[in-house]
Amino acid sequence: DAGITQSPRHKVTETGTPVTLRCHQTENHRYMYWYRQDPGHGLRLIHYSYGVKDTDKGEVSDGYSVSRSKTEDFLLTLESATSSQTSVYFCAISESDRDHEQYFGPGTRLTVT
Amino acid sequence: AQSVTQPDIHITVSEGASLELRCNYSYGATPYLFWYVQSPGQGLQLLLKYFSGDTLVQGIKGFEAEFKRSQSSFNLRKPSVHWSDAAEYFCAAPPSGATNKLIFGTGTLLAVQP
Numbered sequence: 001d002a003g004i005t006q007s008p009r010h011k012v013t014e015t016g017t018p019v020t021l022r023c024h025q026t027e028n029h030r031y032m033y034w035y036r037q038d039p040g041h042g043l044r045l046i047h048y049s050y051g052v053k054d055t056d057k058g059e060v061s062d063g064y065s066v067s068r069s070k071t072e073d074f075l076l077t078l079e080s081a082t083s084s085q086t087s088v089y090f091c092a093i094s095e096s097d098r099d100h101e102q103y104f105g106p107g108t109r110l111t112v113t
Numbered sequence: 114a115q116s117v118t119q120p121d122i123h124i125t126v127s128e129g130a131s132l133e134l135r136c137n138y139s140y141g142a143t144p145y146l147f148w149y150v151q152s153p154g155q156g157l158q159l160l161l162k163y164f165s166g167d168t169l170v171q172g173i174k175g176f177e178a179e180f181k182r183s184q185s186s187f188n189l190r191k192p193s194v195h196w197s198d199a200a201e202y203f204c205a206a207p208p209s210g211a212t213n214k215l216i217f218g219t220g221t222l223l224a225v226q227p
Contacts, residue, residue: 004156018148031213042203042219043157050213051157058214090156100145101137104214 003027004105006091012111018076020107023091025071032074032093033102034058034066036087043090049074081112114138114206119218126194127226134221135188136204146187147205147215148178156161157203163187199225 003026013019023032031032031050035058045058047066053067056101065077078085091105118137126132138144145164149157168180178189187204188191204218 018170033214040219045214050215077159094213099162100213100215101147101159101162103159104149106156107154 004106023074029093032090033092035090043088117218125224132191144206149203151201
């Protein structure tokens with residue numbers, strides 16, 4: 001299995017509070033991704049990174065920001081959490097842009113009350 | 114816009130029966146295609162992938178998939194399902210022109226009856 005960890009694995013927070021989720025990889029892969037998974041929607045891309053300090057938006061980026069200061073870490077921040085951001089969040093990594101193959105972390109279940 | 118469609122939300126099969134999960138894509142050129150599996154409470158695991166060449170690809174856990182350009186399909190098959198195959202299955206492909214992203218279908222949840 002690819003060396004990807006996510007922390008925390010579970011979190012309950014209140015509406016309006018900031019939340020940061022962390023993805024850590026030990027594979028030295030260039031690309032990192034944040035997805036959210038919701039019933040009936042599959043996985044939707046929030047943000048992704050193609051290198052240190054290089055990030056771009058995905059299809060559902062509103063209300064989220066990211067940072068990547070080191071190759072191994074990719075942080076997802078909800079500046080002011082809302083109930084609509086209750087979801088399971090997955091981090092993924094990819095070595096190259098040639099084969100598109102992505103490897104996934106175990107996920108973080110976030111509940112916003 | 115490019116899309117990946119999984120028409121079946123839920124499928125139930127008996128243990129030992131054959132399985133086929135459907136995936137359709139809308140792209141002009143031959144895409145890269147993937148199947149992932151997600152067990153309850155877990156992340157996604159790559160089952161198999163198609164890039165080019167032989168249209169029948171073999172994956173892990175006894176799964177295979179066949180790319181059919183004429184039908185824009187990449188269906189996943191297994192000849193004999195085991196109870197441990199109960200999981201959610203996702204088809205994915207990169208959007209046209211994007212070399213480092215994937216679009217996922219909405220998933221098919223497989224239940225296996227004893």
